[in-house]
Structure formats: C-alpha cells, structure tokens
Amino acid sequence: MFANLEHLGLAVHDLEAATALYTTLLGQPPYKQEHVASEGVDTVFFRVGGSKIELLAGTTPDSAITKYLSKKPEGIHHVAFAVADIRAEMARLRAAGFVLLSEEPKPGADNKLVCFVHPKSAAGVLVELCQDMGA
Numbered sequence: 001m002f003a004n005l006e007h008l009g010l011a012v013h014d015l016e017a018a019t020a021l022y023t024t025l026l027g028q029p030p031y032k033q034e035h036v037a038s039e040g041v042d043t044v045f046f047r048v049g050g051s052k053i054e055l056l057a058g059t060t061p062d063s064a065i066t067k068y069l070s071k072k073p074e075g076i077h078h079v080a081f082a083v084a085d086i087r088a089e090m091a092r093l094r095a096a097g098f099v100l101l102s103e104e105p106k107p108g109a110d111n112k113l114v115c116f117v118h119p120k121s122a123a124g125v126l127v128e129l130c131q132d133m134g135a
C-alpha cells in the first residue's frame with residue numbers, strides 16, 4: 001500500500017532561477033541540495049507540510065530530465081509516493097501488470113531507495129516509489 005505523497009518532481013532548465021522562484025512562492029528556502037550522479041540530475045528540495053517539492057535539472061545529455069525537457073516544457077515530471085517496503089510494492093505492482101523501470105530498487109536523493117513505474121502503464125504519469133533508508 002502507498003503511504004503519503006512523498007514529493008512532486010518538477011523538471012526545470014535553470015535550477016538557480018527555479019530555486020529563487022520557489023523560495024518566494026513557498027515562503028521558505030530549500031532544506032537540501034543534492035547531486036545524484038546515477039540519474040544525471042541536480043536536485044533542490046523544499047518541505048511543504050508533510051510532503052516535498054523536488055526541483056530537478058539535468059546534468060548530462062542522457063539524463064531523463066535533459067531528454068524530457070528537449071521535448072516538453074518545464075513542469076511536473078513525476079509523482080513520488082512513500083512506501084514502507086519497496087520490494088513488496090514492486091512485486092505487487094508487477095503482478096498487477098505495471099511496467100517497472102528497474103528490476104531492483106536503486107539509491108535516489110534524500111536518503112531513499114527508489115523505483116519508477118513507466119508512465120505508459122500508469123495513465124501517462126511517471127510514478128516513483130520511495131522507501132526511507134533510515135538514519
């Protein structure tokens with residue numbers, strides 16, 4: 001079972017400009033910036049109540065964000081849900097016919113294990129599962 005909405009991932013061209021804009025929009029500065037080399041992205045995180053906004057800029061030509069922004073405008077790129085047991089949720093979704101984008105969970109940003117569901121199998125929305133890796 002999915003728990004709360006963990007974050008909304010927003011694809012942006014200019015991370016510095018988007019960070020300034022969201023700092024003003026949300027009325028608070030980000031709590032974290034992180035480079036995730038395995039995904040070819042720079043991220044900036046804001047807390048919003050019990051959820052988060054994740055700004056993402058691509059850092060390599062083959063990054064999912066770089067490719068996405070070569071075809072689509074800036075905006076919501078993915079919706080991420082917290083799960084307690086990511087392997088159990090991946091097995092449940094596979095059995096239900098969803099297409100997962102990795103066989104195993106992988107390290108994401110902000111101390112999470114993550115896995116993505118292909119948007120073509122989720123009504124056009126790229127869905128991310130996130131399990132907290134603890135302290």
Ligand SMILES: CC[C@@H](C(=O)O)C(=O)SCCNC(=O)CCNC(=O)[C@H](O)C(C)(C)COP(=O)(O)OP(=O)(O)OC[C@H]1O[C@@H](n2cnc3c(N)ncnc32)[C@H](O)[C@@H]1OP(=O)(O)O
Nearest residue numbers: 009036039041064065077101108109114116119124125126
């Ligand atoms: C920082 C780490 C992590 C975290 O901890 O939070 C992140 O959030 S990393 C975020 C970036 N990483 C990813 O998105 C990884 C998962 N994504 C992928 O593997 C790929 O992006 C993809 C979803 C498999 C698409 O890749 P590809 O097939 O190479 O791209 P195409 O451009 O050919 O797209 C095919 C098809 O899918 C549609 N699409 C692509 N991205 C999205 C999207 N974000 N939301 C909705 N739909 C999407 C795209 O429009 C194409 O559709 P058609 O044109 O109709 O064929």
Ligand SMILES: [Co+2]
Nearest residue numbers: 009054080128
């Ligand atoms: Co994300």
